[in-house]
Amino acid sequence: MGEAVAVSQRPVDESQVRAIAAQIGERDRRMVAVAGAPTWEGPERLETDAGTVRVLAAPSTLAVRAALVAHRAAGDHELLVVVTDRDERELGEEVVAELWDHRVVRPYGWEACKRLFRAEMLDGQLADDRWLVDLLVDHAPPRGYPPVAKGVLDADTAWRAFCRHGLGLRVDRPSTLDLLRWAEAGEGTKTLGRLSDDDRARVIDRLVRETDPGALPILRLAADGRGPRAVGLGLLAGVLWSPEAVGEAAATARGRFTERQEVLQGPDPERRARGWARAAEALARERLADADPNVPALLADVEHQLDQLGASALVGVSDLLPGALAARLATVGTAITETLDGHGTVEAALRALGRVQAHVRADEDPQAARATHAVRLAARAQGPATSSEAADLADAARRWIDDGAWVDEARAAIAEGATVPELASALSALLARIDAEREPEDRAFAAQLADWSRVEPLGAQGLLPIERVLDDVVAPLAAQRPTLVLVVDGLDHPTAHRLLGDIEREGWAAQEPADAPWPAVVSALPSITYASRASLLSGRLVAGEQNVERDNFAAHAALRKAGGEPRLFHKRDLKPEEGRLGEEVRDAITDVSRRVVGVVVNGVDDHLDKGGQLQLVEGLHGVRPLAWLLQAAAEAGRVVVVTSDHGHIRARRTKTRVTDGGGERWRPATSEPNDDEVAVAGPRVLRGEGEVVLPATDAIRYTPADKLGYHGGATPQEVLCPLAVFAPASAELDGYAHVAVTQPPWWWDVRPDAAARSEPDVEAAAPAAPAPAAPAPPSTDPDGGLRLFDDEETASAEPQETSGEAEAAGAAARGGVAGQPAWVTELLASPLLAEQRARAGRAALSDDDLAAFLAVLARHGDVATAGVLQRETGVKGVRLRSKLQALRRTLSVDAYDVVRVDTDGTVRLNRQLLAEQFQLEQA
Template sequence: MTPPEVDDRTLGQLLRSALPRDPNRRLVLVHGRYAPAARASFTVDVGDTIRTVTVADEHSVLGVLDAWQQHRDSGDDTSVLVVTTGVPDNVLGWDVRGHALRQRTLTVDRAEIVAQRFGAGEVEPRVRREPWLLDALLTAEPPDGWSRTGPVLTYAAAVRALVAVRFGLDDAAPDAGTLLEWSRTTGPDRFVALPPAEQDGLARWLGETVGPFAGLFTRLVRVGRATDVLPLGVLVSLIDEPDVPAQTMMAVGSLLGDVVSDERSRDAFVTAVLGTLERWIVHAEGGGLGAAEARDRVGEVLDRADTIATARGIEADDHPFLPSGFRGRLAAVAAALTPQPDDTGVPAALGALDRLREHRIARLLPERVAAAEMAVRLMRWLALPEPTEPGPVAHAVAAHLRIGGWVDRALTAVWAGEVSAGAAVGHAFGRIHDAARVRRDRQDQRFATRLRSWTEHAAAAAPGGALLVESVLDEVVAPLLTENDAPLVIVVDGMSAAVAAELGEQILDRGWTEISRDDAGREAAVAVVPSVTRASRTSLLAGRARTGDRNAERDGFTALWNRHRRGAVLLHKSDIAGAAGRRLSEQLVEALADPATVVGVVLNTVDDALDHGREGDRTGWRLADITYLPDLLDAARSYGRPVVVVSDHGHVLERSTASEKGGDGAAAPSARWRTGTPGEGEIELRGPRVLEGDGRVVVPWDESIRYTNRRAGYHGGASLAEMTVPVLVFVPAGDRPVPMGYAVLPAESTRPDWWNGRPTASPPTSVPAPPARKRKPAKVVEDTQPTLDDMPVPAAVTPVPPAPPPTRTVGRRVIASSRFTAQHASVRRAPEPVQVADLIDALVAAGGELTGTAAVARLGRAGRDPGIVLAHLQRLLNVEGYPVIVFDGRTARLDIDMLYLQFGLGGS
């Protein structure tokens, strides 16, 4: 029998336990072979003394005798000679054994030594039955020793300690995800360098601990394919995809080569790989510490998987994880984009878009998905009926704010396109953009026709049913005044309906509730002519049609609010910034703290961006992009002030590819208005609200016309985007009364039906007229065009589709159930059953989600704090804690399957 290999650490532990019984012995015989790399001389603590140890590896009687003789002749009476040998005791004889410790050759009990190194009295029997484990524990001991485990060293504790050292893992009991991350380190190289017996033992333990996944995983590591473990798992998942061609199945099967696997281990392997990638994606999506690294890991793995697929001829253009699958699904969306006069192609486009959104990396590529979403939205809009006659000006600007602005928002994103898209995708986006732009041009032309006759007579005393920009403060803002409250008026210079659509959504996420005087949606005012800052902003802030500079704006603002017996402060850009350590100026903070003072702030970010070219390739605006806007909103909320976010005019963007200027540039003081004779794409406007050109100007309705050098965008013209002035009104969210004359405006009612969700059976095609305003009798503007009732204009839709008949709805079935009756009787302050049914039906119709504002409105508690109201609803519907209704602070979500189960409604 071959003697076991021992090293200096094994001998040291043996001497510590054996020498104290006979401390004067200088010869120790040990059955074994001394490891070549072990130290030939070392010291060991024996009781209170330190003994020097010399080791000789001799496997003959003469060798043993000679080593002992030389040690005796050395003259060192304190050192110990250890001779490792395979010579039996009966061959050595008593001449040598008589000098040796215990007069015999000692056998190393590796299990006992291992136990001592762990500070244990004994080891679990299984540890003794695993020679590979004992060998590994003796050779892998860290410099500072093994951690103490207790009186008995168990098999599980021993292997976990070994794994922590061999795998380099902090977690001594790794799971599948930990091992997959470990596969991307140098750990696998160290693993395959271990003795085969130890590799086998660790693989068995991983199989027992981690499950079937470990079998295929360790086999791939042992054949040197650790770096491709994750990419291979992604590709092997193709086996589970429906309708995979036989050729692809064979190519995927060949990926594992000679690595033996069964279906159970393969399924576990794929599940672990995809689960790990999903976890990384969630981490990357959430931002924060390590998000960029997680994103890079995902990209590396999936790019490598795509490379392998290409090399092996594997078709994966619909794979739910691979970048090629994302590109394939994006191409499918593009293929479904066909501008049609009806909605026959819409279902295919929506289905393709759903597939794209479901792709796992879609969440990491929001800008690429957004371009496809916007293109499909434009396709849905193009499928709606188009009015052929112009509507009244008031109706047109309202429709533009509620619909046209969303169209323009989508057009901007689709114009920018999809940076990584192929030619086919780019061409498809271009076709949709151009078709939508042509339709918007027709709207602008029809609007210009009506605007021309309206402008001749329109004035504050005779607005023709329209809200004028110079009347916004009196008609919209003044009603918000109370004895202890005054509003904050934020003028976002140049904010178009498209920009307002984006900012309005984001403001709601900062703890605000939107309100309006018009149940149909947000209100829009009409800019003065030309729609430039000097005229329109001064008119807005002074409360009358006039031109002027900042001083005129400030004086007019103060005078207007003095007429309402209120003090007022108007601040421009240079007045807003605070001193060191303060974001807002002391003057602004003091004004906001005074509830009797109306505060106005002018923000120039959007208008400046048009001049300085910062919006040329942008596809949207965030609150943080508007300097000081988030700070002003937070300050206003802390003081409980209502906020009115209003523009003075809108703008059009530079989207042409030509460099020619339109019209007579010499007669153009501005980019979008001039004097002279109108040409193609232009109209002449005159009347009391035309504040330049001696009351007569030429302005383009065609957005591609400009009179000055190229910039990022322009204003001053007669297009809907320029003449529409968005007026958004907000109050701090919570249990506070809504100002008289206003009602809560759910987020759903601010968006057109074609923007979100699925088409309803009968999409509405008209918008109610603006609310009637109490005025003194005034001259009516002569208008020979058809009346409002004759003019159907596309409009924002109601928050959710109409519910089915009461006796058949899901909500009615819920409140009729015995479980609901019992719950309602036991829950305090529970909403009324009919209102609960209405909310359930609204959630079902809206695809399972509504904003908290819309949900509480359905419960008849508009304006109340959604968190408090929905908490009562959750106690009612979330039987035994199961999440039928979930509210995340912004959105209420219904789990329809859980609802059916908990209230016994049968199959969903």
């Protein structure tokens, strides 16, 4: 009969027995079992309007059976009332069949329920839910329920009270996710197990109706005592019933799962499985974010179960399973290889990359980042080629800063390789292609550098000698506002991309001269600290150590003219080992009477000297003093100038070439340069008596020291120095304009299109087709940038319909406003969205902002970087970050993340989940 169900221990009184006798009447003289404490303090026989009633207590199943046998044998026409704490399952089918109404009667009903809620009346709807009234009485807390407002217990309040107090749920209105937590913790088994079969069925039915079909298998597992398995089985169901799980093997696996886990049996198992899976995935993501040590074993078990079902090939459809990430990375590798061979398309690689980026572990797996860079390079390879040679050094420098530095950032990433064979092969092929492209460009740059350096190059258009930075940039800024000069020693352009982007995301506004972009800053030669940093901080070409830098900075005439005595600090002044910024440095920065403060941060150069054990520091928080320095500058309202004294090359393919004297990447001009070297002479050369030989590629070095990187050579990575100016968000600088950190078009265009949202890979199941012809080149934007995907609203538009009237008419036909996808219009009218806004309060996003962000995401395949969002919405800095969080809160129902915001500001919209949660037909 199953586990016993606890029956209320409340005593039964005489008035309740009389009420039961009146309900039964005189015609039925069978025995009636009444639930209550198995005691009776009244008379053995009661005279009632319905006749004589005999009452006795039965504290056990055996006592009830004995009373029934005696009553039957006596042929007594009296109504026998047995007060017992046994339930129907304990009494057995034979006994229950002999009882009145074939059940144990709960006698408490309306009056007891009113007392427990201190109510004067009950909602009439509860008349149809007498089972709920009985359950409220049976499971009442010792001191009753919270008193109801206005003395009326309505049906909804009654149900919510039972959920919290009778079922032990921690919320009055549970979601499927709440039910999963409750079931997994074992509370579901404990509370559902106390109910009769009929009551349990009623409770489960109502919980499912108030959540979604996915709650049914969870509740069935809880009722069977298998609640702790609900998360793992839900994840498994999510794989098997994924839209991507197609083919005979998947169908067979679903059949086996349903046979073994009957909780999905019944109509529409697909809806139940997917609702269940959403809750399981949400809970697993929460625990992964909390670094729950039990989750890896859970995910490993799911993969094992997939294998047992013969469905291990489906592992790749999961966003959580460890094996899925490797499978998806392999798909990206294959797609890149096919693209490079001319047999595939960038679009296919982008779709595969979108699947990688959707995996929960993608942000922390270095192979995922390398795959992203690889697809970017593949997209660039299919874009328009630049065949013409640079006209001069300024042209070559601008080309490298705008494009080559981004190539070098991606190249450095993919050079780390991969453990997934398909991806490793693709990275190797890409690396060889980029190396072959870059070597002649570096040699040409080195030759132009040698020509330019023969004379003092102060008047060169588009170039800024490093010794002019203080005069031409810092001093004019300091005349407007107090200024902090941050010299990040050894910072090159590729490494600076992440750092400068992080600074902007902290709320600083990047500034450029209003009439032209920043010129390229060229180091002194050779590009080493001793020569170039001293020249930068002295304002003239000079070599020297820190004392030379400090004295010349303090004595710089233009800086002194701005106000106060300039002050320069070095690493030992920062005291990062103490976990805070040195007091002397902080006091100098916050003292706005001192117009210029300079700080040298050795975050990059220090790591280059650590050999192969450390990777280069990336980002603002990789070098602790930077965040502290920016905080102090923000408090003082200072403008911040970020630059470096030189760049560096990575040690990936450098080979030692023995020389007499010199440094890592320069040597005295004691012999003629080789093909991969360049002789440089002139006033900018501060070593080797004014003439040195420098490597013209990144393939050689002159010292055997094993480091992560080297500098001193003539490549753009080493010679060109980043320069950026940041102002507080509220500040305005005369002659400057705010500009977002920009990337080349092929860098922005790494975005998966809508097909990556989880549509089945129908091509995988189709017969093999002949190899396609080489794809046509991607279309281009009017400004020449590569455009890999047409916008959703314009892809199918007729060319002649370009007027504003036609656009408005087309939008109206779709049910929306001009330029707004129809599903966005549908969402804005959703009652659930109104509820979400009410919950969010002042933190909710307005209709205009919500529509603007969703329109941008739709145009970019539901994934957009922070740069794209800034450019297309006009929202920047701290305001962008705030609005993105509001977007996430507004659209996330029951803790399911419809919108995900990555740490780098990239926003990902799960449109399928959005459509399901808000019941959108057009999404």
